[in-house]
Amino acid sequence: MKVGILLHELGNLETGSLVNLFSQLLGDLELDSKSQLKIILTDTFRQSYNLDTALGRLYSSSRDYLLSKDLYRISIDVLIQQFSINDLQLDWLFVPEETYGSKFTHKNLRVFQQPNSSSCNNTLTNSSSDFEKYKVSALGGTFDHIHDGHKILLSMAAFVTSSRLIVGVTDQDLLVNKKYKEFLETVDQRCNNVKKFLTLFKPTLRVDIVLIKDVCGPTGTVPEIEALVVSRETVQGGKLVNKTRVEKGLSELNISIVNVLGGKEEDGWKEKLSSTELRKRDMEMGQN
Structure with missing residues (x-):
């Protein structure tokens, strides 16, 4: 239904x-x-x-x-x-x-x-609009068992981007230490779920999905990216990306911070259902 x-x-x-x-x-x-x-x-x-x-x-x-x-x-x-x-x-x-x-x-x-x-x-009516502020933006993640927190992050990235959104999806080889790794979705499933949601949320947006095989992914090498969208928990990763770009002679990215992944307002939108929790439930269902 x-x-x-x-x-x-x-x-x-x-x-x-x-x-x-x-x-x-x-x-x-x-x-x-x-x-x-x-x-x-x-x-x-x-x-x-x-x-x-x-x-x-x-x-x-x-x-x-x-x-x-x-x-x-x-x-x-x-x-x-x-x-x-x-x-x-x-x-x-x-x-x-x-x-x-x-x-x-x-x-x-x-x-x-x-x-x-x-x-x-x-709220903040005196602030300037940041709707479609950047022509090209990027974000990254595993996006396993795509959940509410992932969708908030993807939505915010689509909101601030006018033309092209580059989404880095972690390659399977980098996930060997994940808990309940046997229940991880395939890389094709994870990429397809990201694409499906973004097409629904903002059908006019060009979405390029790139496999992440190192710490920075495409943000470390693509010169036209203007902004990196991160959750508040992964701000340090954004700083590492900018350090890498400067070392390569690329411009620093604007860091757009999302307030974090579902949950309750009083706990900072701490995620209610993480990918790890969903994989754990898959395991428990398989044992019953």
């Missing part, structure tokens, strides 16, 4: 209120591990700070609800509306009645009252 929820003017709506909203909307549906949840934001974002905050809250609160139902395998995608809703081929669509209820004729349409909140764009 594929379910879509439209949200607008998310503002400072607290995580607890969002969990209650997802419980209200999804509680009657017969979801299973193969179901998909698409959350579509209709707000216009100008600053990555605001989008980062919104993504953290939405992935965290929707995942909290699904975990309470033992539905940890359900895929969640939080999207900025840059496409026709019909392209998502949803089985169910939930829309706020205040603004959007009369605009859709979906066969399984439910209209709901969204909790009141101030606009998400009230």
Whole structure:
């Protein structure tokens, strides 16, 4: 089952209120591990700070609800509306009645009252926009069992990039020391999942996926890259990349820091489901 929820003017709506909203909307549906949840934001974002905050809250609160139902395998995608809703081929669509209820004729349409909140764009309104600030950006990771934290990182990279996003995906040879390595996805699976999500999030963006075979990957050699997108936990890696580029006579990259990977706001969006945890659950399921 594929379910879509439209949200607008998310503002400072607290995580607890969002969990209650997802419980209200999804509680009657017969979801299973193969179901998909698409959350579509209709707000216009100008600053990555605001989008980062919104993504953290939405992935965290929707995942909290699904975990309470033992539905940890359900895929969640939080999207900025840059496409026709019909392209998502949803089985169910939930829309706020205040603004959007009369605009859709979906066969399984439910209209709901969204909790009141101030606009998400009230924060940092005096700051300049960094939407599509860089023509070419890059990021890297393993992207095994692609999860909410990966999707936040990829979303933020797509947001600040106007033309070309280079994604380094760690080659299999560098993963021999990973925990539960026998449950790692193949490099083709990991690359395909990255491509699939970015095509959904920003279909106009050129995405080049490059295998990482050393510490820096393409960021250490590609001169046209302007920015490197990292999570707050991997800022030191960005500094190493810039050191390497300077040594090679290349320009330093602007480092764009994402506030970190799902979870709760009060713990710094610490990731709720890591790739290691997902591989561990695969192992446990295989033993039962």
